[in-house]
Amino acid sequence: MYKRVLLKLSGEALASTDGIFDHEVLDDLARQVKTIVDDGVEVAIVVGGGNFIRGKMAEELGIDRMQVDNMGMLGTVINSLAIQGALEKVGVETRVQTAIDMVKVAEPYIPRRAIRHLEKGRVVVFGAGIGSAFFSTDTTAALRASEIKADVILMAKNGVDGVYNADPNIDFSAVKYDSLSYMQVLQEQLKVMDSTATSMCMENDIDLIVFNMNEKDNIIKVTRGETIGTIVSLGG
DSSP: OOSEEEEEEOSGGGOBTTBSOOHHHHHHHHHHHHHHHHTTOEEEEEEOOTTTOOTTHHHHHTSOHHHHHHHHHHHHHHHHHHHHHHHHHTTOOEEEEESSOOTTTSEEOOHHHHHHHHHTTOEEEEESTTSSTTOOHHHHHHHHHHHHTOSEEEEEESSOOSEESSOTTTOTTOOEESEEEHHHHHHTTOSSSOHHHHHHHHHTTOEEEEEETTSTTHHHHHHTTOOOSEEEESOO
């Protein structure tokens, strides 16, 4: 179905109820990624840092938002290394590239090098966001997908099976969309990704599929063309 995909994961999706990481989630993620790599799909990953810290915690901690965002970027690097470890455990060659130089633990982000890794069948995990505060990992996913010329962004949600017109956990009459245009997302202010990321995907004509990563083998299913979740595209 796709030659090159960018998988967007939240940091919270990697966490257990009582810890920073759930090893079963990491192991299952690695198993699914190995399967799609074996299918011939080139895979890049962007992961958030919400299992460590989120921007809204700036007020709770009483420190500057920029500092909190910097802490969050470091959290994404830890998550990237955890994913790398899980993938290499199942025999998938993986590289972590970071937007902030930390050459002792990962490669610096260089688009051409990332593309070359992908062409060689390696998974590339992008850490440290875009390297600047005030930008989300959604924006990172949109930017990296544009730079590496990914066919699609696979946005794996934790417990949500697509895009709704309201929060389905609060409003039981919420309606799920099977497909949407990026203009609809912006006009209706749907909480798919932030407006910067949405605009970037729209400008670069990159499709987005939002699906529930907690359902068995959904990452495999979506890359094989099964209709799940919600697809967001330029034309809808």
